Amino acid sequence: MATVQVSEAEKVYILHGVRDDLRVDGRGCEDYRHMDIETDVVSNTDGSAKVSLGYSDVLVGVKAEVGKPRPALPDQGYLEFFVDCSANATPEFEGRGGEELGLELSNTLYKVFSNKQSVDLHSLCISPGEHCWVLYVDVLLLQCDGNLFDAISIAIKAALFNTRIPKVHLSEDEEGGKEIELSDDPYDCVRLNVENVPCIVTLCKIGHRHVVDATLQEKACSVASLLIATTHRGTVTCVRKFGGGSLDPESIFEMIETGKRVGKALHTPLMELLKEEESLGKKRQKVGFLG
Template identity: 85%
Template sequence: MATVQVSEAEKVYIMHGVRDDLRVDGRGCEDYRHMEVETDVVSNTDGSAKVSLGHTDVLVGIKAEIGKPKPAVPNEGYVEFFVDCSANATPEFEGRGGEELGVELSNTLYKVFNNRHSLDLRSLCICPGEHCWVLYIDVLLLQCDGNLFDAMSVAIKAALFNTRIPKVQVSEDEEGGKEIELSDDPYDCMRLDVTNVPCIVTLSKIGHRHVVDATLQEKACSVASLLISITHKGLVTCVRKLGVGSLDPDSIFEMTETGKRVGKALHAPLMELLQKDESLGKKRQKVGFLA
């Protein structure tokens, strides 16, 4: 992860502000920075979105391709993630550092999104045991100013909402085999139900309190963070601790409850924004999310 150097005086200043629920940029402990969401930004994909959270910029593109279902779940499709950390975002992403972080982020995203509780994978099945849709989700980190997971999750949900998969007709040939024909009509497509797709809320423990959407400076003052993926109903689908420090059970409980509250408050304006963009034919809106 990208890091910055913070002096002891700065750490004291930041920690005292968090204690009083007044952060350096004027936010409260449970407030997000302004977030800008833009959909349909990459022409050669089936769905795409770009999210700017503070100075963190994330671009997501989705391509749907026909593949073979996994043997354990023959009636479901699946998703694959690839995260590319641009060296322009921070010098720490150059070389092996960016590759290792990309693999770590991909594995976490896979756990959060590739399950039937987050996405209706059965809707991606074409012929059970033979053909299914595979969603290849490419995430590009353009700029890093902390809170990568939250920005990525919002961008992925927006890109899935924007994704259009061609309708498929399956017929049998003379030899009894199956032929697959894709519709040429761009309006004859399948949309994904993103209602249950979770958003990630990362909470960082600073002193005796925790904050949402930590900047790099605040991250440098944090002993540990808790990553929580939340559905629109407040269901927790994944929890992961980040950082070298430890968290006591009371802190984990408090952070989880905060994450559920903030996560539920994040979904409604995001979906409203995406639906408004689609109905008005607009691609770009700016909105600030507050817990």
């Protein structure tokens, strides 16, 4: 993960500001920075989105391909994640640094999104045990300014909302097998229901308080972070701890409650924005999410 060096005087300044609910950039502890969301940005994908959060830029493309269901789940499709950390984002992503972070991000995304609580995987099934849709979700980190998980989760939700899967027509061949015919009409498609797709809220413990959407400078002052994936109803689907410091049970409980509250507040304007953008035929909107 990208890091910055912060002096002791800067740490004290940041710590005192967080204690008084006034961060360096003027936000409160539960406020997000302004976010720029753009959908339908990559022409050779079935769905795409670009999210800018502060100076963090994330590009997500979704490609739907026909595949074979997994043996344990013959009546479901599935998602595959790949995260590429551009060396232009930060020098730390050069060489193995970017590969290790990309693998860590991919593994976390599997836990957050690739389950029936997040995406209706049954709707991706074409023929049980034989054919299903596989959604390849490619994430490209263009620039890093902290809080990557939150930006990636919002970009994935926006890209899945933008995804259009061709309708499938099944027929039997002369030998009794099933033939698949995909519609070539761009308007003859299926849309995913992304209402339950969670957003990730990452909280960083700084002093005796915790903050949402931490910058790299604030991250350097944090002893530990808690990643909380929550749906629009406030249901927590995944919790992960990062960092070498410890969190006491009371802090964990408070951070989870904050994550649920902020996550619920994050979903509503995001969905309204995506629906408005689609209805008006616009390709770019700007919005600031505040917890």
